[in-house]
Amino acid sequence: MLCYPDRRTALRATAAVAAGALTAACGTGVGAPSAPRTARAASGRPDTVRPGAAKPAPAAAPAPRRFPGQPVEIAHGPLDRTGVALTFHGNGDPALARAVLAEAEKAGARITVLAIGTWLDDHPDMARRILDGGHELGNHTQRHLAINSLPEAEAYAEITGCAERLKRLTGSIxxxxxxxxTQYASPLVQKLAQRAGYPHVLSYDVDSLDFTSPGAAAVIRNVTGTIHGGSVVSLHFGYADTVDAMPPLLEELARRELRAVTTTELLTP
Known part of the structure; x- marks a missing residue:
C-alpha cells in the first residue's frame, strides 16, 4: 500500500490514477480507442514495442519437398554423404524432449522430429520450440495407431489430423x-500420404531401440554399430536413456567425421 503525508495529497494521487486509467481505456479522443503507438528512440526511428503489444507472427515452417530420384519411401540418404539424420518420434514428457533438443544444439546438431498429433494438442508450444532450434518438424499420425492395419478412411484421417495441427501451429503440414x-508403410498408406501432401514417406535404416529403455550405453551401441554416411536413425523423445545417450553419441559421430543434419539437408544435393 502506498502512504501519503496527508488526506489532500492522497485524494490528488487517487484522482490522477483514475484519470490515467480512463485515458488508457478510452484513448485521447472521442470514439474508438487509438491504436497502440510504437516507442521511438532519440533518433525518431521505431525502437521497442510497447509491453503488451502483439508480437509479429513467426515465419511458416518449411513444407514437404519432392526429391527427384528418391523412392516414395525413403530409408536413407546418399551413402557418400558425411551427414546422418537423427529422427525422433515426438511424444512423451516435454521436459525430456527439451533436454534432447538442448543437447543437440549444444553440439551444433540439427534433428528431425516426427510429432504425434495428440502430443501437439497437449504441448502446442513444442512445435515452435523445435523449429526455433533450427530443427525440422513432421507428421507421425494423430494417435500413433497401427496405421497399416487401419481401414482406408481411418488411416487417411490419422495422417490429415496431424497435418491439420501442424498447419495450424506452424503454417505448414x-x-x-x-x-x-511400423518401419515401412503399406502401399495404401504411401498413397494416402501422397494424397495428404507428402511426396515421400520417411522410414529409417538404423533403429536405436531406445523405446525399450535398454540403458544409454545400449542405445549408443545400437546406433553406432550400424550407422554410416547417409543413415536415417530412429530415436524417441520421452526416454531418459535417450537424453543420457545424446552427448556421447554426438561425440562419437564427430569422431567418425559424421554430421547430424536434418533429413531435408541430408537429401539436398
Missing part, C-alpha cells in the same frame, strides 16, 4: 510423414 507402429 510439416516436412515429412512417418507411419506409426
Amino acid at each position: 510439416g516436412t515429412w510423414f512417418r507411419p506409426s507402429q
Whole structure:
C-alpha cells in the first residue's frame, strides 16, 4: 500500500490514477480507442514495442519437398554423404524432449522430429520450440495407431489430423510423414500420404531401440554399430536413456567425421 503525508495529497494521487486509467481505456479522443503507438528512440526511428503489444507472427515452417530420384519411401540418404539424420518420434514428457533438443544444439546438431498429433494438442508450444532450434518438424499420425492395419478412411484421417495441427501451429503440414507402429508403410498408406501432401514417406535404416529403455550405453551401441554416411536413425523423445545417450553419441559421430543434419539437408544435393 502506498502512504501519503496527508488526506489532500492522497485524494490528488487517487484522482490522477483514475484519470490515467480512463485515458488508457478510452484513448485521447472521442470514439474508438487509438491504436497502440510504437516507442521511438532519440533518433525518431521505431525502437521497442510497447509491453503488451502483439508480437509479429513467426515465419511458416518449411513444407514437404519432392526429391527427384528418391523412392516414395525413403530409408536413407546418399551413402557418400558425411551427414546422418537423427529422427525422433515426438511424444512423451516435454521436459525430456527439451533436454534432447538442448543437447543437440549444444553440439551444433540439427534433428528431425516426427510429432504425434495428440502430443501437439497437449504441448502446442513444442512445435515452435523445435523449429526455433533450427530443427525440422513432421507428421507421425494423430494417435500413433497401427496405421497399416487401419481401414482406408481411418488411416487417411490419422495422417490429415496431424497435418491439420501442424498447419495450424506452424503454417505448414510439416516436412515429412512417418507411419506409426511400423518401419515401412503399406502401399495404401504411401498413397494416402501422397494424397495428404507428402511426396515421400520417411522410414529409417538404423533403429536405436531406445523405446525399450535398454540403458544409454545400449542405445549408443545400437546406433553406432550400424550407422554410416547417409543413415536415417530412429530415436524417441520421452526416454531418459535417450537424453543420457545424446552427448556421447554426438561425440562419437564427430569422431567418425559424421554430421547430424536434418533429413531435408541430408537429401539436398
